[in-house]
Amino acid sequence: MRGIPGPLLRKARHARVLLHARESEAFDRRHGVDTVAAAQIAELTVAEGDAGEGRMYVGSPPAVLRNCIPVLAPDPSGMTFVDMGSGKGRALMLAALAGFPRAVGVEFGEELHEVALRNVGLGSRIECRLGDATRFAYPDGPLMIFFNNPFRAPVLGAVLDGLEASLAERPRRAVLLYQSMKDAPPESGTDENLAMLDDRAFLRPVPVRPAGAWGRLMLRPFALRAHEAGPA
Ligand SMILES: C[S@@+](CC[C@H](N)C(=O)[O-])C[C@H]1O[C@@H](n2cnc3c(N)ncnc32)[C@H](O)[C@@H]1O
Structure with missing residues (x-):
């Protein structure tokens, strides 16, 4: 069969x-x-954390969380949303709009953190x-933890160690969503991060497939990987 030209x-x-x-610009205007x-790490004041392993600020397109939250957290009312590398707070705002009663983000760039506080x-x-x-x-209670490709493997490994320890100490459910681009170059470290998530014994892979054809079409360029941990 011949493919699409x-x-x-x-x-x-x-x-x-x-x-x-357009949707990102409309989000800013509306709210x-x-x-x-965007912002490069070199433009930021980083007081703690490994700036060399961090990835630049680019906000997650609203369509990603709008389509993935209903699949991974159909009832977010009792959950806390966590954004690892929360930048200017866009993902946190999208989570609050989607019904999470609490959204907590951590960002190491002071300038981005200041913008997020204003936002x-x-x-x-x-x-x-x-x-x-x-x-x-990590906050108490069930969690949805979002990663918009924020850092490379050495940092992700330490973050997952911390999450595993927190879940062992206070057993609870956590669902993780990792967003990256399908065409990310090898030097971005994206493949290494995705492999690390799949390799961690405390994480179970779960499918993340948006319900509608339009959502699936819009999310086609993204590599989206979801996992869960703790009681099912
Ligand atoms: C691709 S942006 C994602 C922004 C936001 N999560 C969103 O989706 O709109 C990645 C962010 O992670 C931050 N970051 C990188 N390494 C970090 C670290 N070790 N601790 C906290 N933030 C970090 C960067 O400064 C950047 O703002």
Whole structure:
């Protein structure tokens, strides 16, 4: 069978990139926040954590969590959402909008943390912590933990060690979502991170397949991997 011609595929890919960008801009306008501009780690003041293993700030396209939360956390009402490397807080805001009563993020870049504090506002259900993800103190109760490809394997390994210890001390359910790009170059370390998640004995892989055809089409460029831990 002949496949879809290359130029058509390229056009479809380009259209998807534009749609994600438009949606991100619309999110900022609708909520009066500032989450779009990317930032390199070298532009940030990093007081603690391994800046050399961190990945630049790029906000997660709203379509990712909008399509994945209903699959992985159909009833988020009793759960806390955690964002590892929370940047300007976009994922935290999306989680709160999706019904999580509490969303906690940790970000090591001071400038990004300041923007996140302004974005989420005072007295909201969102807590932004400044610091290194490897030292994160996990909240009590069931968790959904989000990783938008925030750091390379040495940091991810330490973060998973901390999570495993926290779940052993206070057994509870955790569902993890890892977002990266399918076409990420080998030097990005993405494949190593995905393999590490699959290798950890305390994590069980779970399928993450958005319910609608449109959602699946929009998420096609992303490598999305989900795992759960603790009682089913
Ligand atoms: C790709 S961005 C994701 C931003 C946000 N999670 C989102 O999806 O909108 C990755 C973020 O992780 C942060 N980061 C990298 N290493 C970190 C570490 N060790 N501790 C805390 N934050 C870190 C970076 O500064 C960057 O803001």
